Amino acid sequence: MYQRWIISSLSILLSIVVAACSNVATSQPQQVATTPTAPQQLAQRVVALTPLSADIIYRLDQNKLVGIAGSSVLNEDSRFQDITSVAQGRTQPNLEKIVALKPDLVIGASGFSDSTLKRLQELKISTLATKIDSWKALEELTTSLAVRIGASPKPLLDKYQQLLGQDTNTNKNTSTLVLVSRQPILTPNKNSWAGDMLNQFQIKNIAADLQGKSPFGGYVTLSPEKILEANPESIILVNTPGSSEQEMIDGFKKETFWQKLEATKNNRVYVFDYLGLVNPGSIDAIEKAAQKLQKVT
Template identity: 65%
Template structure:
């Protein structure tokens, strides 16, 4: 059992590293186009007609904007059982690098990658003269900006999707409840304000106890906490994140329950501990994953407010 949790923690750390590469804070809050190849845009009255996506989020956004433009996608567990994507060719699987031969064979006029993860493939595609676009999504505003930019590149209307995003958010203010999100046990990791999870908590007016913390964690937007620090914080609400490769909700909670501090926290004593999927809260993943995470936050935080 101990070895299993070490492996789970390592998997979470690897996924967070990849997510932090794609969501790492930069001096610009906007998404950006690769410098070496100009992507088609509406200003030149030319829009992309054959798009390959190298991240699950950009895949979902393009599909929602205009599915006829999507000719190749990255493999993702989020889409394994999704009938919408069954007949679209995969150019990568899991954490393996994109297959350049497959991409070129699809004759795309635009390839969309993730900053920090797809850079090497994008650089090669630039050399081949294929237009490309690198994305960064580190907060809600950058999600909206990405949607607008992708809509511009393919000649689509972003407003229906932007309107849908707004339905994910609460329509009334919630109390400022002290909240701690725990994404792994060994080490104990929590998102600060410079992460997607931290920004989503802000949208729900939850008081993220790790928001202002900084540490030596190699993962941008996350801090390592000691058991003493968690006990000192003593949150009203705890959100435990299931590992990205999946896992039993009971097993995840059972792992934390082994900690001596666990039963001393007011969140556990008041039965205010909730489990969330990795995709949606820690890594945006897809539009549906974001919506599900927001629905859970509405249910859990608003339910706490009413008690």
């Protein structure tokens, strides 16, 4: 069981790395790589190397999406079954497959797709590097992609606002701690997608302003002593891929601090999937996370 938890923790850490590298438009200067040839032309054939960008393009204009990078998110979605896959999982995309699709725009993940995008730029193919760490970045990416393919972003932007407008959580001052990994104990601060999600739903993230030496941007490591000192009223656990909710909870129950927390004493422990909360993943995943956040008290 101990070895299984080590593997699970490594899995969620890798997911965080990919989430941090893979998905967009940031509040910092947008990382856009385009060729000098006709940057104003509307893209007609788009290859999306992240699940979220593929989902957004499909919803904006499904006829423009000609290639995707296969993932658990897209493989289980019937909308993408007939769209050419140029990669699978965390493997680097097949450059020849991308070029064969004759794309006029390839969307990749900043940090993860850099080498592929650089090669495509050398081939005079327009590219866009993306990174998402906030709700604002999601809106900016949607607008940017809509402009690039000549579609209206309004339906999706309206949907985003609807998700935020459905908030029924009336206890906004409840102190909450999000735990995305047990070994080490990691929690998101305000500079992450998860941290911004909590902020959007006015949930008090006790780690929002914490800074640390974690190698994962937007996340900090916590000691059991720090958690006991903070003593959150609510806890959100992020379910590790490959494990069940009960396994996640049982793992934390082994920690000496667990039963001493106000959140556990009052049965205010919530389990979330990492897609939607840690990694945006897709619009459906974001919507599910948003609906669950409304119930955190």
